[in-house]
Amino acid sequence: MRLLRNPVAQFVGVGLLTIVAVLLLTSRLAASAAEEEALAEAQRLNAVLARSVAGPGVGRGLVDGDAGAIDRFDRRIKARLLVGDVDRVTIWDADGRILYSNAFRLIGVRFPLDDGHQRVLAEGGTGHQLSDPDAPENRAARAATETGEPVQQVRIFTRITADTDGERLLFEGYYTFSDIETRREHIYQSFRWITVGGPLLLLLLVTPMLWGLTRRLTVSAHERARLLRSALDASDAERRRIARDLHDGVVQDLAGTAYSVSALARESQLTHRQRSRLTSVAGALRASLTSLRSLQAEIHPPDLNVSGLPAALEDLIAPAESAGVQASVSVVGVDEASDARVALVWRVAQEAVRNALRHAQASTLAVTVRGDGRRLRLEVVDDGVGFDPTAPRDSESFGLRGLESLVKDSGGTLAVRSAEGDGTTVRMEVSVT
The missing domain is CATH 3.30.565.10 (Histidine kinase-like ATPase, C-terminal domain)
Incomplete structure (x- = not known):
C-alpha cells in the first residue's frame, strides 16, 4: 500500500491550514458581530432619546410650527439630545416637514421621506441607513451649520407620537460613521481573545487525539502491507511447490509411461487391434501430459x-x-x-x-x-x-x-x-x- 512518505509533515501542514482557516472565519464572524453590536447600541440610544427625551417634549405648538414652542424645546431639550455619538437631531412629521432640528434653517423645510422612513412611521420601531452626503437635507444642514466637508453618517430613526393628539412623528439622530466604527473596534477587541485563543485551545485539545489516530493509521497501514506481502510470498511459494511437484512427479511419470506405451505399440508380434489400442492409449497419455504441462505453467511459470x-x-x-x-x-x-x-x-x-x-x-x-x-x-x-x-x-x-x-x-x-x-x-x- 502506498503510504505517506512523511505523515508528520502532512499532519503539521493540515494543522496549520486548519488554524489559518479557523482564524479567518472566526475573525470575520467576530468583526461582523462587533459591527452589528455597535449599530445596535446606537439604535438603542436613539430609541431611548426618542421616547424618553424628545417624545414627551413634543407638543401642539411644535407640531404647528410655533416659534415660541420651538425655542422652548431647543432650550430645554436640545442639550439632552446631543449626547454620545449623536451629531444632529431632526423631528419629522408624516409629510416630510422638519418640525425641529438643531440646524435651525432646516425647521419648516419639507423633504421627501424614503421607504425606510415610511415603513417605521407605519409599523413603529427603529430603522437605520447610511446617510447620503449629497442628499438635499444634508446639503442644507451643512449650509445651515456652516460646515464644509461632508461627513459620512448613519441615520437612525424612531417613531414617536406627539404628546397632545398622538400624531405619528419621526425622531432621527445622525451618528458619525467613524464614531460607530471606533465603537465597533472596541467591541471587536473583546472578541479578539476568542478569535485567537479559541482555535489555539481547540487545536491543543484535538492535536493529541489526531496525532494518536494518525500514528495508529500509519501502523495499521504498514501492518496491512506487511501481511499482504507475506500472503503473496506464501502464495508464490505454494505455487512453485505445486508446479515443482507436478513436474518432478506426475508429469515425469506420464512422460515415461507414454514413451513406454508408444514403444510397446511398435512390437512386431502384436496384432493390429492390440497395436491400435496401444497407440490410442499413448495418444491419450500425451494429451494428458500436454494439459498437465499447461496447468503447470498456469500455476507458476518456471x-x-x-x-x-x-x-x-x-x-x-x-x-x-x-x-x-x-x-x-x-x-x-x-x-x-x-x-x-x-x-x-x-x-x-x-x-x-x-x-x-x-x-x-x-x-x-x-x-x-x-x-x-x-x-x-x-x-x-x-x-x-x-x-x-x-x-x-x-x-x-x-x-x-x-x-x-x-x-x-x-x-x-x-x-x-x-x-x-x-x-x-x-x-x-x-x-x-
Whole structure:
C-alpha cells in the first residue's frame, strides 16, 4: 500500500491550514458581530432619546410650527439630545416637514421621506441607513451649520407620537460613521481573545487525539502491507511447490509411461487391434501430459522474469487454439521491470485471459505489454459478448476484484471497460519497480 512518505509533515501542514482557516472565519464572524453590536447600541440610544427625551417634549405648538414652542424645546431639550455619538437631531412629521432640528434653517423645510422612513412611521420601531452626503437635507444642514466637508453618517430613526393628539412623528439622530466604527473596534477587541485563543485551545485539545489516530493509521497501514506481502510470498511459494511437484512427479511419470506405451505399440508380434489400442492409449497419455504441462505453467511459470515473460504469456494463451480463439502476445520495452512487477503483470493477464476464454465467447484475444522505462502497461482485449460493468458481479469475478486491490496497493491502476456486445478491455498500469 502506498503510504505517506512523511505523515508528520502532512499532519503539521493540515494543522496549520486548519488554524489559518479557523482564524479567518472566526475573525470575520467576530468583526461582523462587533459591527452589528455597535449599530445596535446606537439604535438603542436613539430609541431611548426618542421616547424618553424628545417624545414627551413634543407638543401642539411644535407640531404647528410655533416659534415660541420651538425655542422652548431647543432650550430645554436640545442639550439632552446631543449626547454620545449623536451629531444632529431632526423631528419629522408624516409629510416630510422638519418640525425641529438643531440646524435651525432646516425647521419648516419639507423633504421627501424614503421607504425606510415610511415603513417605521407605519409599523413603529427603529430603522437605520447610511446617510447620503449629497442628499438635499444634508446639503442644507451643512449650509445651515456652516460646515464644509461632508461627513459620512448613519441615520437612525424612531417613531414617536406627539404628546397632545398622538400624531405619528419621526425622531432621527445622525451618528458619525467613524464614531460607530471606533465603537465597533472596541467591541471587536473583546472578541479578539476568542478569535485567537479559541482555535489555539481547540487545536491543543484535538492535536493529541489526531496525532494518536494518525500514528495508529500509519501502523495499521504498514501492518496491512506487511501481511499482504507475506500472503503473496506464501502464495508464490505454494505455487512453485505445486508446479515443482507436478513436474518432478506426475508429469515425469506420464512422460515415461507414454514413451513406454508408444514403444510397446511398435512390437512386431502384436496384432493390429492390440497395436491400435496401444497407440490410442499413448495418444491419450500425451494429451494428458500436454494439459498437465499447461496447468503447470498456469500455476507458476518456471522462468517468471523479464526474459521469460513473453514465453509465460504464450503459455497462458495456449488453450485459446483448442477453444477456437485467435490469440496473440506482444511484449515490448520491459527490460527495466522488476521481477515483482513482471509477476504482477502475469497475474493480471492470467485472470483476464482466463475470464475471456471462459465467458467472452470471443473470436480474437490480444495480450499487449508495453514499457517506457518508468511505467508498465498491460492490455488484454477480446471481441466477445462483453457485459454490463454496472450490473452486480457474481462470485466468478472475485479474481478481478482481488486484483484491483493488489494493483492499487502496488501503486498502480486497474480498469475494466466493457459493454454488452462490444467486447472487454482490461488495462493495468504500474511502475516498473
